[in-house]
Amino acid sequence: xxxxxxxxxVRRVVLxxxxxxxxxxxxxxGGGVRRLVLEDPRIGDVGxxxxxxxxxxxxxxxxxxxxxxHKVAGPSCAFPGFNGPPITAGAGRTHRLxxxxxxxxxxxxxxxTGVQAFEEGIIETSDPGAAFCAGAxxxxxxxxxxxxxxxxxxxxxxxxxxxxxxxxxxLASVTAALTPADVETFELTxxxxxxxxxxxxxxxxAQGPMVQSFLYGHEMSGMVPTVLHPNELLDGAIVGxxxxxxxxxPTYLHTRHPSLRALYTRHGRDVDFAGVIVARxxxxxxxxxQRSAHFVAKLATMxxxxxxxxxxxxxxxxxxxFMLTVQALEQTGIATSSVVHExxxxxxxxxxxxxxxxxxxxxxxxxxxxxxxxxxxxxRVIGGTHLAHRGEDASGALDLPIQELYxxxxxxxxxxxxxxxH
Amino acid sequence: MRVVHYVNQFFAGIGGExxxxxxxxxxxxxxxxxxxxxxxxxxxxxxxxTVICGDGRFADHEEDTAPAVxxxxxxxxPDVVVAGPAFSAGRYGLACGRVCRDVERLQGRxxxxxxxxxxxxxxxxxxxxxxxPTAAAALGMQDAVTALARVxxxxxxxxxxxxxxxxxxxxxxxxxxxxxxxxxxxRALDMLxxxxxxxxxxTEVPLPRYDRVTPPTAIADATRMRLALVxxxxxxxxxxxxxxxWVRATKWLKYPxxxxxxxEAGDYEVVHGGYDAAxxxxxxxxxxxLDAARELxxxxxxxALLDDYYVTCGNHGILSQxxxxxxxxxxxxxxxxxxxxxxxxx
Amino acid sequence: MTSLASVALKVGANRIVRGSRFSHPCGQPGLTPDAERxxxxxxxxxxxxxxxxxxxxxxxFEPEGSPA
Numbered sequence: 001x002x003x004x005x006x007x008x009x010v011r012r013v014v015l016x017x018x019x020x021x022x023x024x025x026x027x028x029x030g031g032g033v034r035r036l037v038l039e040d041p042r043i044g045d046v047g048x049x050x051x052x053x054x055x056x057x058x059x060x061x062x063x064x065x066x067x068x069x070h071k072v073a074g075p076s077c078a079f080p081g082f083n084g085p086p087i088t089a090g091a092g093r094t095h096r097l098x099x100x101x102x103x104x105x106x107x108x109x110x111x112x113t114g115v116q117a118f119e120e121g122i123i124e125t126s127d128p129g130a131a132f133c134a135g136a137x138x139x140x141x142x143x144x145x146x147x148x149x150x151x152x153x154x155x156x157x158x159x160x161x162x163x164x165x166x167x168x169x170x171l172a173s174v175t176a177a178l179t180p181a182d183v184e185t186f187e188l189t190x191x192x193x194x195x196x197x198x199x200x201x202x203x204x205x206a207q208g209p210m211v212q213s214f215l216y217g218h219e220m221s222g223m224v225p226t227v228l229h230p231n232e233l234l235d236g237a238i239v240g241x242x243x244x245x246x247x248x249x250p251t252y253l254h255t256r257h258p259s260l261r262a263l264y265t266r267h268g269r270d271v272d273f274a275g276v277i278v279a280r281x282x283x284x285x286x287x288x289x290q291r292s293a294h295f296v297a298k299l300a301t302m303x304x305x306x307x308x309x310x311x312x313x314x315x316x317x318x319x320x321x322f323m324l325t326v327q328a329l330e331q332t333g334i335a336t337s338s339v340v341h342e343x344x345x346x347x348x349x350x351x352x353x354x355x356x357x358x359x360x361x362x363x364x365x366x367x368x369x370x371x372x373x374x375x376x377x378x379x380r381v382i383g384g385t386h387l388a389h390r391g392e393d394a395s396g397a398l399d400l401p402i403q404e405l406y407x408x409x410x411x412x413x414x415x416x417x418x419x420x421x422h
Numbered sequence: 423m424r425v426v427h428y429v430n431q432f433f434a435g436i437g438g439e440x441x442x443x444x445x446x447x448x449x450x451x452x453x454x455x456x457x458x459x460x461x462x463x464x465x466x467x468x469x470x471x472t473v474i475c476g477d478g479r480f481a482d483h484e485e486d487t488a489p490a491v492x493x494x495x496x497x498x499x500p501d502v503v504v505a506g507p508a509f510s511a512g513r514y515g516l517a518c519g520r521v522c523r524d525v526e527r528l529q530g531r532x533x534x535x536x537x538x539x540x541x542x543x544x545x546x547x548x549x550x551x552x553x554x555p556t557a558a559a560a561l562g563m564q565d566a567v568t569a570l571a572r573v574x575x576x577x578x579x580x581x582x583x584x585x586x587x588x589x590x591x592x593x594x595x596x597x598x599x600x601x602x603x604x605x606x607x608x609r610a611l612d613m614l615x616x617x618x619x620x621x622x623x624x625t626e627v628p629l630p631r632y633d634r635v636t637p638p639t640a641i642a643d644a645t646r647m648r649l650a651l652v653x654x655x656x657x658x659x660x661x662x663x664x665x666x667x668w669v670r671a672t673k674w675l676k677y678p679x680x681x682x683x684x685x686e687a688g689d690y691e692v693v694h695g696g697y698d699a700a701x702x703x704x705x706x707x708x709x710x711x712l713d714a715a716r717e718l719x720x721x722x723x724x725x726a727l728l729d730d731y732y733v734t735c736g737n738h739g740i741l742s743q744x745x746x747x748x749x750x751x752x753x754x755x756x757x758x759x760x761x762x763x764x765x766x767x768x
Numbered sequence: 769m770t771s772l773a774s775v776a777l778k779v780g781a782n783r784i785v786r787g788s789r790f791s792h793p794c795g796q797p798g799l800t801p802d803a804e805r806x807x808x809x810x811x812x813x814x815x816x817x818x819x820x821x822x823x824x825x826x827x828x829f830e831p832e833g834s835p836a
Contacts, residue, residue, distance in 0.1 A: 113691060113692055113693075113699050113703070114692050114694060114695070114696075114697055114698050114699030114700070114702075114791075115694075115695060115696060115697050115698050115699070116698065117668065117695060119695065131601070196615060196618045198611070198614065198615075207698070208698050244695070257607070258605035258606070258607035258608065259607040259610075259611075261605075261607075261608075262605065262607045262608040262611045263611065266611065270615060271611070271615065284771070284789045284790060284791065285771050285788070285789055285790070286771065286772060286773060286774060306618055307614045307615075307617070307618050308614075309607065309610055309611050309614055310610075311607060311610075315738070316696050316737070316738065317696070317772060317775075317790060320772055320774065320775060324774075335614060335617050335618055336614070337610040337611065337613045337614035337617060338610060339606040339607055339610045340627055342597060342627060343738075343740075343741070344597050345740045345741060345742055345743075346740070347596060348596045348597040348598050348599075349549075349595055349596055349597075349742070350740060350741035350742050351630035351632070351741050352597060352627055352630060353627065353629070353630055354775075355774075355775050355778065356629045356630065356778070358629070360629065361625055362610070362613045362614065362617055362623060362625055363610075363625045363626055363627040364606045364607075364609040364610035364613060364626050364627075365606065365626040365627045366606035367599045367606075368597055368598070368599055370670075370738070370740065371598070371599055389668070401670070402599075403738070412599075412606070413605055413606040413607055414605050414607075415601065415605070416601055416602040416603060416604055416605055416606070417599055417600070417601055417602075417606070418599070418600060418601075418602055418606060418609070418626055419597035419598065419599055419600075419626075419627075420585040420586075420587070420597065420598060420599075420600045421585060421586045421587065421593035421594075421595075421596070421597060422583065422584075422585055422586055422593065422594060422596040422597070422598050632778065632779045632780050633780060634780050634825075635780060635782065637782035637783070637822075637823045637824065637825070638782075639822070640819065640820050640821055640822040640823075641819045641820050642820075644816050644819065644820055647816075647819070649816075697790055697791040698791050699791065700791075701789075701791060701792045701795055701797045702791065702792050702795070704797070705795060707794065707795070707808065708792035708793075708794050708795025708797070708808075709792065709793065709794060709795075710794070711794040711808050711811065711812050713805060713808065714794075714805070714808045714809045714811065714812035714813075715812055717809055718809070718812060718813065718816065723813070723816065724816060762819045764769060764812070764815050765769065766769045766770070766787070766793050766794060767769065767770040767772070767776070767793065768770075768790050768791060768793060
């Protein structure tokens with residue numbers, strides 16, 4: 001499976017007459033984007049906003065953030081299962097608007113409790129928040145949506161996701177006839193010599209409605225672990241629908257995950273990248289957690305893996321699924337090394353991990369997520385006037401734990417944060 | 423930069439164990455190891471005074487002696503205080519730890535000490551005091567003084583210390599965020615490849631150790647037991663009247679069960695961002711098993727159920743905060759002569 | 769009482785009774801109401817029995833009839 005990924009970097013987005021990309025500038029036909037979104041009657045209205053890195057914007061109520069991808073040649077489409085049939089993706093040629101995101105801003109129409117209660121996602125485009133939150137280093141087309149004829153929150157969520165993916169594909173498609181600045185080729189060619197075979201365990205959150213991840217257009221909450229070629233992820237085979245926003249993996253990080261990039265960079269050099277095992281976390285009981293853990297270990301064995309690079313999405317009891325999986329892999333004789341984010345309280349003095357197994361001897365830290373940040377008043381606020389949960393006036397300074405920023409856990413991994421002993 | 427140095431009677435040259443009762447006293451300028459310390463500090467810092475106390479005196483009368491030592495230190499108006507190095511001397515180490523802690527807490531001045539990592543004072547003071555690790559014996563004086571001087575200068579300039587491994591002190595149990603050049607995934611992959619080559623590697627996250635609590639004695643006679651129901655499931659009356667937080671709760675609450683035999687749908691709601699509450703909302707006994715507990719009470723299998731149930735929300739709970747909740751709830755339960763608790767965790 | 773007994777063991781809870789699911793440790797929505805009530809009674813009985821048992825370290829009590 002060979003994928004050519006052509007990058008069209010976006011440094012600036014402006015509204016104009018016709019959608020076009022040129023020299024890092026993406027011009028948008030606002031009317032056309034609006035019509036595309038409003039094709040779905042479940043969406044009542046859409047406002048378009050643009051945010052750039054460092055421009056002092058605070059965006060509230062952020063759901064997903066998607067890097068525009070468009071399939072130019074090959075059997076599937078980008079975001080298979082949503083933008084076309086669930087045909088195996090990862091081959092041919094895909095165009096991407098690099099560094100650009102279509103980002104959805106909305107609230108759900110119906111009240112909900114428990115894990116389905118709406119959780120705030122805040123993007124700060126300027127420091128100090130920008131250093132931690134996802135999306136701060138990207139140019140955003142923000143779709144600020146109002147619910148329409150949606151019958152349930154899940155129904156509206158489906159409309160929102162499809163709108164973002166539709167727009168993402170359309171935007172990237174304007175580059176179809178253009179020559180890219182940069183083309184990367186991704187292929188798991190067999191290395192000429194024996195190198196350690198390493199799988200990536202990508203544990204995602206799929207707990208149920210609103211805390212969901214999608215594989216080829218279908219929810220992952222009922223699945224047992226499965227194997228993907230990394231190119232499938234590059235083409236958008238996994239779409240994020242987990243709205244526990246502080247610890248979510250936005251779709252643009254599923255398509256550009258730091259684990260995938262690290263492994264592909266070293267494939268053939270000092271690693272033989274053996275594939276991606278996708279599992280879900282937050283199983284409802286220890287029995288189900290154990291069952292999933294051993295499926296992962298079995299798949300890794302069948303992939304003849306020597307080692308597993310392990311990461312997980314979200315936090316809380318999903319640590320248990322993750323640690324049991326690390327244990328199962330180690331017991332099978334597959335060496336692991338894992339990325340964990342840490343708790344530790346505001347001062348970093350409490351225990352770091354929710355759960356652990358003695359076999360988790362090789363852990364890389366992506367930083368403490370409950371240290372607090374003081375955020376100065378922003379220049380402008382998009383997505384509401386008050387924070388959804390805390391009720392605070394969003395135009396002022398805020399004092400909050402890092403994990404209330406958008407996709408902070410995933411982003412802190414990508415940005416190289418870690419916790420160190422003082 | 424004004425530095426004050428604290429040493430014991432032995433290093434001050436007063437005498438050994440026979441002089442261990444030497445009272446707190448001060449001398450101008452460096453004394454004993456202070457001479458080498460002054461050399462290591464260089465021209466930017468001056469040891470303006472040395473405060474001395476016998477180890478026995480400090481250990482036997484700590485509560486009187488510590489303030490006296492502190493007053494002598496303060497009389498020199500230092501920018502930074504150095505105590506030791508104490509190496510593996512137990513009483514000296516404890517005195518250095520206490521002096522440094524009090525200087526920081528009561529006088530708001532930075533302080534640093536040095537000792538062997540297995541000195542008993544390390545366990546007691548490492549959370550509060552900057553301790554530079556040394557060899558076990560005074561043979562390691564030159565290295566100790568060099569390392570101490572580096573930290574002393576930084577503290578004296580009012581600079582925050584960097585990571586323990588970089589600035590050369592024993593970790594104080596605080597983990598602070600720092601940015602590196604590589605993603606955590608890339609660092610994890612490095613670690614994995616190191617492992618697979620069979621080379622030594624160091625985890626970035628040491629596994630936590632939890633306290634053990636001695637189990638309370640078994641209940642001898644359950645038929646006379648007073649039982650309380652407690653949960654972190656966030657089960658509260660509708661409308662969440664006391665505004666329990668759905669995440670990182672800062673409070674615990676108690677609500678009367680009254681004559682209820684069973685928890686009814688509609689009488690409660692769940693304030694907890696970590697689980698799907700649909701099944702619990704259909705029948706809150708699925709979280710707090712009141713119907714079953716009442717039945718055992720009726721059958722005489724347990725003595726009595728406490729009138730109130732206790733609740734907080736465990737979602738993303740800050741550990742130290744949760745420990746405080748637990749202590750406060752336990753005190754409240756004790757006051758009501760509760761013998762046992764059924765704690766339901768989601 | 770928890771469905772996630774391994775964590776309770778690790779953090780040092782001394783008497784642990786395994787519940788059914790983390791979103792309803794004392795419920796089994798798949799059973800008929802009568803059967804669910806009977807199971808819950810047995811679960812709380814197991815907790816009482818655990819309280820009457822001398823333990824010296826974190827100990828897991830597995831009640832009968834609890835789902836996997």
